[in-house]
Amino acid sequence: MESSATSGRGTLAGSGARASRFVATTSRCGDGIADAGRGERCDDGNLANDDGCDARCGGCVDPATLSSTWAAVQANVFDRACTACHGDQPTAGLDLRAPGSYTAILDVAAAAGLYQVKRGDHAQSLVWLKMAKSSIGGLDDLPGGGMPFGFPLPRAIVEAFGAWIDAGAPMDGYVLGAEALLVPCDGAKSGASTEPSTPAN
Numbered sequence: 001m002e003s004s005a006t007s008g009r010g011t012l013a014g015s016g017a018r019a020s021r022f023v024a025t026t027s028r029c030g031d032g033i034a035d036a037g038r039g040e041r042c043d044d045g046n047l048a049n050d051d052g053c054d055a056r057c058g059g060c061v062d063p064a065t066l067s068s069t070w071a072a073v074q075a076n077v078f079d080r081a082c083t084a085c086h087g088d089q090p091t092a093g094l095d096l097r098a099p100g101s102y103t104a105i106l107d108v109a110a111a112a113g114l115y116q117v118k119r120g121d122h123a124q125s126l127v128w129l130k131m132a133k134s135s136i137g138g139l140d141d142l143p144g145g146g147m148p149f150g151f152p153l154p155r156a157i158v159e160a161f162g163a164w165i166d167a168g169a170p171m172d173g174y175v176l177g178a179e180a181l182l183v184p185c186d187g188a189k190s191g192a193s194t195e196p197s198t199p200a201n
């Protein structure tokens with residue numbers, strides 16, 4: 001059993017580690033400062049899981065613990081990159097937190113004749129189009145911004161999400177061609193890069 005993921009919990013809750021005078025070098029999850037350089041996707045100043053930004057500040061989830069491609073979408077896309085805005089406060093009416101996210105998007109009508117996610121068709125899926133607008137580009141006619149703001153997802157992740165949609169957006173099982181969702185620990189931190197990620201060390 002790996003237990004490393006829980007090691008910081010008790011320590012940080014004491015808030016003795018507040019780093020307001022050392023912002024540039026000692027940022028850690030829970031200090032209220034989202035530090036992309038440390039892989040943080042969000043930081044709401046605490047280590048609670050259900051309030052928009054999770055206890056890992058959107059950090060990487062071990063792919064071995066993900067039981068389906070959909071679970072990988074939730075953990076490695078929505079939880080990391082979206083729920084800070086589409087969670088506790090459902091910006092644009094969209095709540096992408098588990099466990100409601102699947103029914104909140106699947107075949108749910110959205111603006112402009114689109115769906116949030118149109119089963120079997122990524123090109124009619126606003127959630128995909130918003131991500132693609134950021135990461136892939138070429139969607140200038142799509143109203144509003146690309147998602148997420150500020151840190152485009154790696155193209156491989158967005159394409160894998162599209163492959164999952166095209167495969168019928170199944171809740172269970174793994175979708176061939178969506179493997180990138182299951183190995184995002186290096187890639188998802190690197191913003192818009194489309195290069196294959198090189199090992200960190």
Ligand code: HEC
Nearest residue numbers: 081082085091092094110111126127130144145147148149
């Ligand atoms: C920093 C805040 C922020 C983050 C992070 C963010 N969004 Fe958004 N999102 C917004 C805002 C603001 C809007 C409304 C304006 C717009 O559409 O550009 C929006 C709108 C949307 C819409 C349109 C909903 C509708 O029905 O009009 C979708 C879909 C969406 N976001 C998906 C995502 C996804 C998927 C992610 C993660 C990959 C994400 N967003 C991350 C702020 C955010």
